[in-house]
Amino acid sequence: MELFTLAACLFVTVVLLNNPAGHLRQDDEPATETTELVRAWRNGDPLAFNRLVQTHQFRIYNLALNYVKTQEEAKDLAQDIFVTVYRSLPTLRDETKFSAWLYQLAINHCRNRYRRLQRQGYFSSSSIDDTFAPELVSTDNPARELEQKEQDNLVRTVIAAMPETEKEILILRDLQELSYEEISEALGLPLGTVKSKLNRARTSFKNRIKLLLRTP
Amino acid sequence: MIDQQPCHAIQEMFSALVDHELDADASAQIKAHLAACPHCALEWHSFSESCRLLKGVAMQPVPADFLPGIHGKLAGPRPLLPRFLEIFSHPSLPLSSLATAGALIIAVTLFHSALSPSGHTDATPERQTAEYAMTPMVTVGMEENTRQAMEAMNSLRPSPVSFSVAPPSTLPGDTVIDMVPIGPDLTILVHASTRESQAHLYRRLLSQNHWRIHPTRHGTLIVFLDAEDLPSLRHALVPHRVAVEMVPSRANDLPASGPMTVALRLQAD
Numbered sequence: 082m083e084l085f086t087l088a089a090c091l092f093v094t095v096v097l098l099n100n101p102a103g104h105l106r107q108d109d110e111p112a113t114e115t116t117e118l119v120r121a122w123r124n125g126d127p128l129a130f131n132r133l134v135q136t137h138q139f140r141i142y143n144l145a146l147n148y149v150k151t152q153e154e155a156k157d158l159a160q161d162i163f164v165t166v167y168r169s170l171p172t173l174r175d176e177t178k179f180s181a182w183l184y185q186l187a188i189n190h191c192r193n194r195y196r197r198l199q200r201q202g203y204f205s206s207s208s209i210d211d212t213f214a215p216e217l218v219s220t221d222n223p224a225r226e227l228e229q230k231e232q233d234n235l236v237r238t239v240i241a242a243m244p245e246t247e248k249e250i251l252i253l254r255d256l257q258e259l260s261y262e263e264i265s266e267a268l269g270l271p272l273g274t275v276k277s278k279l280n281r282a283r284t285s286f287k288n289r290i291k292l293l294l295r296t297p
Numbered sequence: 298m299i300d301q302q303p304c305h306a307i308q309e310m311f312s313a314l315v316d317h318e319l320d321a322d323a324s325a326q327i328k329a330h331l332a333a334c335p336h337c338a339l340e341w342h343s344f345s346e347s348c349r350l351l352k353g354v355a356m357q358p359v360p361a362d363f364l365p366g367i368h369g370k371l372a373g374p375r376p377l378l379p380r381f382l383e384i385f386s387h388p389s390l391p392l393s394s395l396a397t398a399g400a401l402i403i404a405v406t407l408f409h410s411a412l413s414p415s416g417h418t419d420a421t422p423e424r425q426t427a428e429y430a431m432t433p434m435v436t437v438g439m440e441e442n443t444r445q446a447m448e449a450m451n452s453l454r455p456s457p458v459s460f461s462v463a464p465p466s467t468l469p470g471d472t473v474i475d476m477v478p479i480g481p482d483l484t485i486l487v488h489a490s491t492r493e494s495q496a497h498l499y500r501r502l503l504s505q506n507h508w509r510i511h512p513t514r515h516g517t518l519i520v521f522l523d524a525e526d527l528p529s530l531r532h533a534l535v536p537h538r539v540a541v542e543m544v545p546s547r548a549n550d551l552p553a554s555g556p557m558t559v560a561l562r563l564q565a566d
Contacts, residue, residue, distance in 0.1 A: 131364060134363075134364055134367060135364065138359050138363055138364070139356065139358075139359055142357070142359045142360075142363065143356045143357055146357055152357070152360065156360050156363060156366070159359075159363070160363065160366050160367045160370055161370070163367045164367060164370045164371055167367075167371055229353075229355060232350065232353070232354075233353075233354045233355055235350075236350050236351060236353075236354050237354065251351065255348065255351035255352050255354075256351065256352075256354055256356075261316075261318075276312065276313065276318075277309070279312050280309055280310075280311060280312035280313070283311070283312050283315075283344065283347065283348060283351075284308070284311075284344065286347055286351065287343055287344050287347035287348075290347055290350065291343060291347075
């Protein structure tokens with residue numbers, strides 16, 4: 082019985098260590114399944130593209146949401162990313178690298194859209210209340226929900242004000258939960274650079290949010 | 298020894314400590330330093346707290362009409378500028394190649410414009426059909442009025458999806474959706490290939506509370522809903538593998554909001 086309890090504790094510990102944030106991502110799926118879908122699509126299965134979108138749309142939509150401030154704009158941006166995926170997939174050389182390729186493409190799209198909107202004054206035309214307003218989901222604890230929403234808005238506002246390189250590495254690591262290796266591939270940076278840049282970006286975020294919280 | 302390093306060297310490892318990237322010895326030595334250095338301990342506290350805030354940001358759900366919107370964009374015309382920008386968004390091409398390709402595209406476009414007296418692109422029906430045929434998922438049955446259905450739908454630009462024509466047998470085992478512009482505001486004919494897939498669709502429709510459903514003795518379901526709930530209905534009709542678009546009875550006459558009636562004719566082939 083003690084052995085069973087010990088094994089159960091070990092299992093729970095391993096699960097928690099692998100998922101320290103304690104929440105599940107909607108589109109967590111083995112990389113091999115993505116590879117199979119890419120192959121199936123290339124072999125003429127038109128429905129495989131839909132499954133690919135469904136597998137990755139959650140992350141890509143949320144990635145877009147960190148660059149543009151409204152859900153409508155994020156939806157449009159994320160859809161454009163998948164349209165480019167649809168049209169550019171024949172140029173992908175290694176099917177096993179689809180996820181890294183998708184992120185590279187998505188980040189380029191996000192940067193271009195962000196810069197274009199910034200030139201058009203998009204980010205200064207609306208109040209902060211319009212920014213990152215998530216859908217309200219009815220829960221048993223509306224006060225907690227509101228508090229969480231305010232906290233999320235605060236974090237996203239601080240991230241939005243950060244320089245592009247710091248912002249991207251924070252989004253990829255802490256919001257998108259990519260591994261160091263995945264970030265390295267997506268941004269085309271050596272692993273050591275990813276680690277040092279991440280430490281700098283987190284320190285910068287810490288200083289900015291401290292400053293914001295002190296400001297009345 | 299890490300614990301003999303200056304404070305800034307310790308603080309450069311905070312990120313790795315948060316991510317559990319350090320081995321046990323290094324972690325223990327940093328913690329020993331933190332125990333002896335109040336300044337670093339304070340920095341570590343705010344660093345780990347801000348990381349907790351970052352990791353706690355809730356992800357947002359994807360809008361329900363996300364996938365049909367992608368197919369709508371794929372089916373629509375491709376403006377030149379986004380296509381050009383798309384090339385520059387491609388991750389695997391070096392800048393010099395992109396610049397050369399860009400110059401070539403501009404040169405060819407100018408040359409083509411000079412030769413073409415009308416100055417517009419030759420979007421012939423054959424080219425359109427070829428582009429639509431690339432759009433997956435939507436199949437319109439070979440009914441007599443398929444052509445009218447396609448024309449009616451394509452006149453609703455920017456439409457979510459354009460149609461390709463293919464016989465129902467091209468998707469063996471799948472539910473084939475056949476759309477004909479008759480009936481109230483909107484009519485959708487659904488040919489379920491098996492009774493199981495029909496039952497699955499019934500269950501899915503009945504489980505929603507966005508609309509009222511009245512069955513008729515001919516197997517048609519009359520759906521009363523608000524026009525704003527059309528995306529939800531469309532989503533309900535896309536259980537796993539088949540996307541559905543709808544054809545209004547009167548082209549360009551689909552209400553944007555307010556009550557409307559949709560006839561779903563469900564038939565087991």
